[in-house]
Amino acid sequence: MKNKSECEDSLKVVGCAKGYSKDELITNLPRHSKFHLGLIKQIITIPEVSLRNSGTVMAKKIIRMMREVSTETYRAMQFTRTEINKYGVLYGIVLLKHHVMDNVLKYFHERWPQCIICLYNEHTQSTGIINEKGNIREVKLPLKETVKKLSKGRPIIPYFDDIQFSGEEIFESLYNSQNIVERENSRYFKSMIPDKCFNLPGMKNGVEKRYTSQNKKIDEFF
């Protein structure tokens, strides 16, 4: 794109399709597992207009890294399955390669502000905890033990006590009931769900068995 005006601020980009501002990059790029400080030094020297436009190798790399971080956060919000005990401790297991545990914990905290949230990260083998006040900690303890310790001394909350029954079968029934056979679109379905989520309640013994040899990824997974 040719900028006709010499005095125009090249950093001011209106209506760019892709990319992130420098502030966004400096805040979120360190979350990526392959981040190094040299990257920030490079970003500072490159004009924002070049970083936003995916024409350069550097911009492509940065946009990819940012996308990986945001995708992992969003996937964790979508597909993390949790349980709650009668003391108001909500817990679940996640697999986070990037440093996005705080974002995922905050998402659950907003939903369950009076609960303590514990998420065990299989990748780092540690448990992220957020309390009612929004304070975050990470401990190197297994999930079961953490939940037990946190539940100690907390009062029983009646409406959490009310929902202490197994929900797996309920979800499986609901999930199976919603399928309209005439509308089946396996290609679209596959593209929407990460492989690891096929072993979640409601996802097994059903749809994926019908896939053909073309569906190599899912076959490999099983």
Added chain:
Amino acid sequence: MPSTLEKIRILGENSKYDICASTASSRTDKYPKLFGDSKDFIGNTASAGICHSYTPDGRCMSLFKTLYTNKCIYSCKYCFSHNCKKRLSFTPEEYARTFMKLYSMNVVEGVFISSGVCGSADDTTEDMLEAIRLLRFKYKFQGYVHFKALPGVSQSLLKEAITLSDRISINSEASTKEHLAEIAEQKDFYNDIVLRQRWLKQIRIRHNDEALKIMKDHRQDHELKFQEKMIKDRREDGYKKFRWDGAPILNSGQTTQFVIGAAEHETDWDLLKRIDNDYKMIDLRRAYFSSFIPIEGTPLSAKQAAPLEREHRLYQTDWLLRIYHYKLNDLKEVINEEGNLPRGDPKIHLAEDYFKDRGPVDPNTASYQDLIRVPGIGPISAKRIINLRAQKISFNRRQDLKSIGIILKRADPYLKINGNSQTTIQHFIN
């Protein structure tokens, strides 16, 4: 006594043709919460919605979607009700508990409550409201609720449903009185459906006006004026501006659903006229289309299923009306003799027609109205072009357009840059 599992299996199955694609709700922290500012609440809404699972047809399944009861006084010809062997109902407590369990598992994002009409519309709605009341006040659930209002329900119950829900819908099922009579003869199109939809609009406007007055007493800022403007603002064509209206209640507005292909002579043009009218008259947020699928044991079981492609074309055309601001009369150009949309993307058909005499347009000089007509350029990328031009930035290569999000594969035949046009082999042959 049927178990909860059995109820979910049967009532979930009965509700599977109801469509609810979005869980997005524009509630923000800046404005009064639906049920006060208590820290005890559970759940919230996400502005873009979140999908927690997908059914094998690729549809997002993010809501606890079952009927409240499958007992029904109506006998619509397309409906499962004819072959339903087991009639079941949830109890309000059972419904609320089951949902809260699923919500705590993070497998659903909210509730979609619909029902058959058992006894009278008011009796069933009372029970459905009781279940939602339990969710809101006993379990303190503040997340997304989509309430399916029943045809013929009274105004006072609609008022309560509005204050408890993010979205309300009443199924139109068909585009006209005659077409509805063909598939659901017991329903009165104007009295049971259209009148209720108008009530919903009136109740919402009245509520939001009152809420704004209360908010004005507490706050005096620019955003409040903006919000007031957005609640009243309309487009030139009479459509409500919904980009963000900051409404304190019924944030996701009202929607409706049509069964496509069940009525014998109902055309796409009939449906488009109806939704155009609904966008203007009842502030419809969006319309859903559900292709007719014959169900064994119903009077229409021998009828052929409506092609899914027809549903897809209608969604594409609805998008042109709602998002691209095309006029209904513009669409008339591509409607065929039978009154239906042709095969293929309606925007491409319209572009072929529009650019036939005008020829390709230059993005450096074209107006917004022309740009929006080019396939591969949407409202956002058209605005980007206009913004960049205002900054005296010109487009000299196709790559410049690609970098701001234009899909060149689709746009090329209708664009020229510096007098040069990139056409396809097909165009060369023609």
